[in-house]
Amino acid sequence: MPELNVNGHMYEVHATVGATLAEALRDELSLTGTKVACGEGHCGACTVLLDGIPTLSCITLVHAVDGAKVTTIEGLRDHPMVQSFVRADALQCGFCTPGQIVSAVALVGTKRKPSTEEIRHAMSGNLCRCGAYPKIEEAIRTWQD
């Protein structure tokens, strides 16, 4: 049975072989902040940090990441990026937003003040059908304000 450190807490996961990390988080640990919008790694909604690296949890098998440190949106609830998204109105329906914020946190973790080009590059794997993109860019640009 894989063991995961999720948001600082240790869990033994009972998922069947073949279960994804997203399923383990959502169905077993009830951490439903991580959304699944496509289920095949195309949209970025399910992004979590796996040992600090933004990772698509819907195409990551949970048994393959035994022992990993996982950070989900629930672990970032007090991160200034969350407030920045709200302040900039960087969300509309909000379904893609947790994934956007996880990706944004990973980006500013590697570079505190990313350029517009760097933001666009790092965030282009997170789709937003409402088109909150201009405000997402603004939220990431102003997250330390």
Place this chain on the structure above:
Amino acid sequence: MARLIRTEKEVEGRYEEVWLVVDEDALEQWPAGPREIVGRPAERIDGLERARGEAVYTADVKLPGMLHTAVLRSPYAHARVPRIDVSPALAQPGVHAAIGPADLDQLQDECGYQGTPVAAVCADTYEQARAALAAIDVEWAQLDVVLDPDDAGARKQLVGEPRERARGDYEAGIAEADVVVQGEYRTQVVLHNSMETHQAVVQWVGDTLEVYISTQYIWGIREEIAETLGIPGDKIRVVCHYMGGGFGSKNSPDDFTFIAIELAKRTARPVRCALTRREENLATGNRNATIQRLTIGAKADGTLTALGGEYVNATGWSGWSSPVEGPMQQLYSCPNVKTTTYAARINQPPMKAFRAPGFVEGTFGLEALLDVLAAKLEIDPLELRRRNYAANDPADDRPYSGKNLIECYRRAQPHWDRRHEVRARSTATVKRGVGMASQVWYGGGGPPSYAWIRVGSDGRATVVTAMQDIGTGTKTAMAQIAAEELGIPFEHVTVTLGDSARGPFASISAGSSTIPSMGPAVRAAAADAKRQILEIAAQRHELDEEQLDIRSGNVVSADGKLDTPLEELVGLLESAQILGSGARGPNPAGMQVLTFGVQVAEVAVDIETGEVWVDRVAAIHDVGRVINPLGAESQIEGGIIQGIGHTLSEQRLHDPRTGQILTTSLDAYKLPTIADVPEIVSELVDEPDTHLTNLGSKGLGEPPIIPTAAAIANAIRDATGAEVHELPISREEMLRALKDAKERERDAAPAGI
């Protein structure tokens, strides 16, 4: 006082005469311009819970004992099911029930499109349910497919009756024209692809059916289920606190909800039926393809003398014929107009409303051809549009309740004037240009809609209404309106919505109608509560209530002698509350309520590769009073970005032989990403519509997507001289248009040179 009226009701451009009970308290509109709270930017009141992942969407609803559903869908675009036996699925692990066409009307044995639901299985897990589908014993008999809309038209294979709309004498208008231009335009099928797929969780509790569903219309879901199942509406509770996008595709329960209801009945367990992304791309609606054969006649000075259009909606196997001729009928003053529209029934998934259905497509054709006319007459395109401004609704001569399109044009002028500078930045291979297009759409909302408000002894207020916030920020706007009217801080207002058992009837969130329908009801409810509070204050302080008001959370008298916190007064209530109620009154009789706007796009075209970049879009719209400028800006940006996807990258493709859909995933179907976003400059005229409700506000959800494609196509024409006739403007289409332009130029050149 409640009264019964006969009125016209409009949703997405479809009108019907209905009897309505309306109840309205006459309230004067606030003066124009920003108020204390209304008209000033407000953060979303539910932003934090959405951003933190705490908001519970239908996708997150997990009920004890809940089963999961998988649906067997037709793999063929046209097939019959001569034989089906679902019982072998019952023997599969985890399976609790299996149903087929014999068990439920929504499951079909005549399949007119790939994705038609045929059978369904529910099991302990989704994986078990999906695996069990393979055990269903089914025989498919493939039938011939009809995929070409013109072919369907020739065979009279139509959805509904063709629609003919005419005014004046079209032939005479053509005869008196100095110039006639014609063009055929085609638009593609695009998909809503909301981030949350269509889904519902249902359970029976006693004789009540609880339906958790991702929807734009809680009350529509309740009504349709009640009618279909023949049970009273009050025995159905529909819940949608948060939903992950709809864009027109989530107005009804659809087959998946009825499948879940039937399986819940059979298993006596809660049942989830959630579509996968692949199913979402097949069977949940789309903006249908169109063919538009258009003619414009005009005098040498640009005055329009005739507009003609033959429109084909490639509706799919069912649906309705969107008002694709609407812009031609309504955008410009022209005495002679003739349009025919028919809906071709083809073996493709059915259409659904998609953000300004018909008008997005129709504006592309009309506005692109209008620029061809402008070039031929050598008239500035913006000036041409000014010259054909409609002072009254050209379709029926009704006066507008409010129209500031000329003001939109005036504000667009500086953006339009950039075209000389933009063109000058062209290089040998990258050409730059600027284009514009106008917008007309509905967005007036209407009755009925109701709201309640309660003010507690702490001086805080809760708005209660069973509407939904589909992500547009309407919840926040309602809090602003309530706070403004009550005279209390914005932070002191909470909004409870999303539950048909926990609030009064509320509008659909479609047709740009939530704010214009709900806002006036919320304001009326707040005014009702305020009146009661001031009555109490008058008695408590022995003052004339006419002299009293609530400002910034304090009860104040006109002479300044009384200035006491609201909670001190309403504290008298202890745990009781002041209850106010409000209703949406009727729309102004005999008037046309519409929204207007203009967009100016700047593009760059690589004439060697056909690649098109949109560099900048300026949008100016007139939607009456703006409640929340921050949320409004987000709506405009979102509409334009969806418009850019529609114009440049999005296209559902099918196999031309079999009709099977080739683009069912988000890597094949190309949504815009953050890297595709241009500079967007937006502006709202923000003049209250003085004839419309106690707010003067119209909707903004749809207007911003309407002119984007046409403005981009016209900018391409400005940059390159190439006339684009098809969406999306793929590199292939762009290179074709460039080649045509070159040939036109060569043909026009004098011989021998």
